[in-house]
Amino acid sequence: MNLLHERDYKVISLDAARSLLFLTGNHRVFEINADLGDRLTEGIDSMTPGEWEEWRTLEAAGYLRNVHTPLLSRSRYADGANLAINVNLTGSCNLACTYCFADGGDYGRIRNAMDSHTVAFIFDFIRDHVTESGVVRFEFFGGEPLLNFARIQEIYAHAREFTEETGIRFLHRISTNLTVLPPGAPDLFRSGNFVVSVSIDGGSTTHDRNRPTKGGQGSFANILGNCFRVRAAGENITLVARMTVVSEQPSLIENVQELWSYDLFDYFQIYPGVTPASGSPFSSSCGSTGLVQLGEPQPRAATMNSSFLRQLSELLNEYPRLFQPGNRFRGVLEYERIAEMALAGKMALAFCSAGSTYYTVSPDDSVMPCHRLVGHPEFQLNRSGAPADLGDWTLPVDNHPVCSTCWARYVCGGGCRQENFVATGTLRGLNEETCTYQRKLVEGVVRTMAQAGNDYRAIPRQLDDLFISCGRPVVENGREGDERPLPEGLQHFRPLVTTSAEKERVLCKQN
Ligand code: SF4
Numbered sequence: 317m318n319l320l321h322e323r324d325y326k327v328i329s330l331d332a333a334r335s336l337l338f339l340t341g342n343h344r345v346f347e348i349n350a351d352l353g354d355r356l357t358e359g360i361d362s363m364t365p366g367e368w369e370e371w372r373t374l375e376a377a378g379y380l381r382n383v384h385t386p387l388l389s390r391s392r393y394a395d396g397a398n399l400a401i402n403v404n405l406t407g408s409c410n411l412a413c414t415y416c417f418a419d420g421g422d423y424g425r426i427r428n429a430m431d432s433h434t435v436a437f438i439f440d441f442i443r444d445h446v447t448e449s450g451v452v453r454f455e456f457f458g459g460e461p462l463l464n465f466a467r468i469q470e471i472y473a474h475a476r477e478f479t480e481e482t483g484i485r486f487l488h489r490i491s492t493n494l495t496v497l498p499p500g501a502p503d504l505f506r507s508g509n510f511v512v513s514v515s516i517d518g519g520s521t522t523h524d525r526n527r528p529t530k531g532g533q534g535s536f537a538n539i540l541g542n543c544f545r546v547r548a549a550g551e552n553i554t555l556v557a558r559m560t561v562v563s564e565q566p567s568l569i570e571n572v573q574e575l576w577s578y579d580l581f582d583y584f585q586i587y588p589g590v591t592p593a594s595g596s597p598f599s600s601s602c603g604s605t606g607l608v609q610l611g612e613p614q615p616r617a618a619t620m621n622s623s624f625l626r627q628l629s630e631l632l633n634e635y636p637r638l639f640q641p642g643n644r645f646r647g648v649l650e651y652e653r654i655a656e657m658a659l660a661g662k663m664a665l666a667f668c669s670a671g672s673t674y675y676t677v678s679p680d681d682s683v684m685p686c687h688r689l690v691g692h693p694e695f696q697l698n699r700s701g702a703p704a705d706l707g708d709w710t711l712p713v714d715n716h717p718v719c720s721t722c723w724a725r726y727v728c729g730g731g732c733r734q735e736n737f738v739a740t741g742t743l744r745g746l747n748e749e750t751c752t753y754q755r756k757l758v759e760g761v762v763r764t765m766a767q768a769g770n771d772y773r774a775i776p777r778q779l780d781d782l783f784i785s786c787g788r789p790v791v792e793n794g795r796e797g798d799e800r801p802l803p804e805g806l807q808h809f810r811p812l813v814t815t816s817a818e819k820e821r822v823l824c825k826q827n
C-alpha cells in the first residue's frame with residue numbers, strides 16, 4: 317500500500333534542522349533531517365536513493381510494519397480494560413462551577429443520594445460483567461461524592477468481602493472537589509490505596525473564579541488545606557490535580573507551576589473545558605448533522621477557550637523541567653500515556669471504555685454508558701447493562717469514515733462520544749475542536765519527548781491502574797525490533813529508542 321502523509325505517518329517539525337517521523341501503524345518515531353521531513357510531507361516517492369536504501373533496511377527489520385490495523389480488527393473491547401463502575405453517589409454538590417456538565421451535580425434528574433439498595437445492585441452487576449482481568453475499578457463520583465461518604469464506606473467494606481469470596485480485586489478512585497473531608501476519609505484513602513483525583517484548576521485566582529461555592533465564595537484555600545491532610549495520611553495515596561482550562565489569565569503554565577510548587581500531587585490531568593455555546597441547537601438532545609470531514613467547518617456548538625492550544629504548547633515546552641528529584645510530580649497522565657504508546661509500543665483500542673466495560677450507576681439504579689450523559693435518559697441501558705444497540709459507542713476507529721484516515725487514530729481511539737454529541741447532536745459526528753486538540757496533543761507530546769532527551773524518555777511508566785482518559789483501553793502492540801540491536805549505519809532515519817541501560821540508570825537515580 318502506498319503510504320500517505322497525515323494518514324499512515326506524520327512529519328512533526330522539531331527545529332530548523334530536524335523533524336520527526338511518526339508511524340501510525342506502530343507508533344515508532346524517527347528523527348530525520350528537516351529537508352527529508354519537508355519532502356516526506358509530499359509523499360515517500362520524494363526520497364533519494366540513499367534514503368530509500370535505509371528505508372528498505374528498516375522495512376526488512378520489521379521497523380515499518382503496520383501492526384495496529386490487524387491488532388485492532390482481532391481485538392475485543394474488553395481487551396486492555398478492566399470493568400469500571402462509575403458510582404454516581406449523589407446529585408448534591410456544594411460548588412457552582414462555571415463549566416459544569418451535570419447541571420450543578422444532579423444532571424437535572426438525580427433527586428436522591430445513593431442508598432444501600434443500589435449498592436447490592438452494583439455487586440450483582442459486577443458478578444455479571446467482570447472482565448477476564450478479574451479486576452474491577454470503582455470511580456466514586458457525583459455531584460460531590462464525599463457528601464455521601466457513608467455509602468463509600470459501605471461499598472469499600474462490601475468490596476473487601478467480595479474479594480474474599482470471589483478473588484476479584486478492586487481499585488478505588490474518587491473524583492472529588494475536596495471542599496469537604498469527612499472524618500475517616502483520609503484513613504479510608506490510605507487503607508484502599510485510593511487514587512484521589514481533586515478538581516483544582518490552578519491557583520486561587522483561577523480556581524476561585526472557575527469553581528466558586530454556591531454562595532459565591534472562593535473554595536481554593538479550603539481545598540488546598542484538605543489536599544495537605546490527604547497527603548499527610550499516606551504516601552500510598554495517589555493524589556491527582558485535575559485541571560479544567562477555560563481561560564488564559566493566569567496562564568495554564570502559571571497555574572501548573574503553582575500547584576506543582578506545593579509538592580502534593582503525583583500526577584496532573586489537564587482538560588480544555590468544552591461547553592455548549594449558548595443558543596446552540598445541539599446543546600440538548602437533537603437531530604443529526606451527520607459525519608464531519610477533517611478540516612471541514614462545523615456548527616460552532618461546543619466551545620473550547622480559543623487560547624487553549626497555545627497554552628498547551630507553552631506548557632509542553634516547560635514540561636520536562638517539571639520532573640525534578642525534589643518534587644513528587646510524575647507527569648500529566650494523558651501526556652505520559654502518549655509517550656508510553658510511542659516509547660513502549662502500545663496502542664489504544666478505543667477512545668474510552670464507554671459502551672463496553674465502563675458503566676455509570678446512579679441512585680435510581682439507572683445504568684449509563686457515560687457519566688457525562690446521565691441527564692440524557694435516551695442513552696440509558698437496561699438493568700442488565702445490555703443495550704439495544706451500542707454500535708455508535710463501540711465503532712472501531714478503522715470503521716469510522718473520518719477517523720480511519722487520521723494519522724493519530726491508534727493513540728486517540730476515535731474521540732469522546734459525549735463531546736461529539738454536544739457539538740453535533742450525534743455520537744459519531746466529530747467535534748472538530750476536540751479532535752484538533754487530540755491531534756495537537758499527540759504531536760506536541762511526541763515533539764516534547766524527542767526534545768526532552770533520554771532521561772525523560774527512560775522514566776518508568778506504570779499507568780495501567782490509573783484510569784486515564786475514561787479507561788481508554790491500551791494494549792501492547794507487539795511491534796518487531798524493540799528488543800533487537802538497531803540496524804547499523806542509519807543516517808537518514810534515526811529511531812528514538814531508550815536502551816535498557818538508560819532505563820536502569822534513570823531508575824537508580826529515582827531510587
Ligand atoms: S477523533 Fe481522534 S482519531 Fe478521529 S480524526 Fe480526530 S484525532 Fe483522529
Ligand code: SF4
Pocket residue numbers: 667668669670685686687688732733734735785786
Ligand atoms: S471519554 Fe467521553 S464518551 Fe467516553 S466516558 Fe469519558 S466523557 Fe463519556
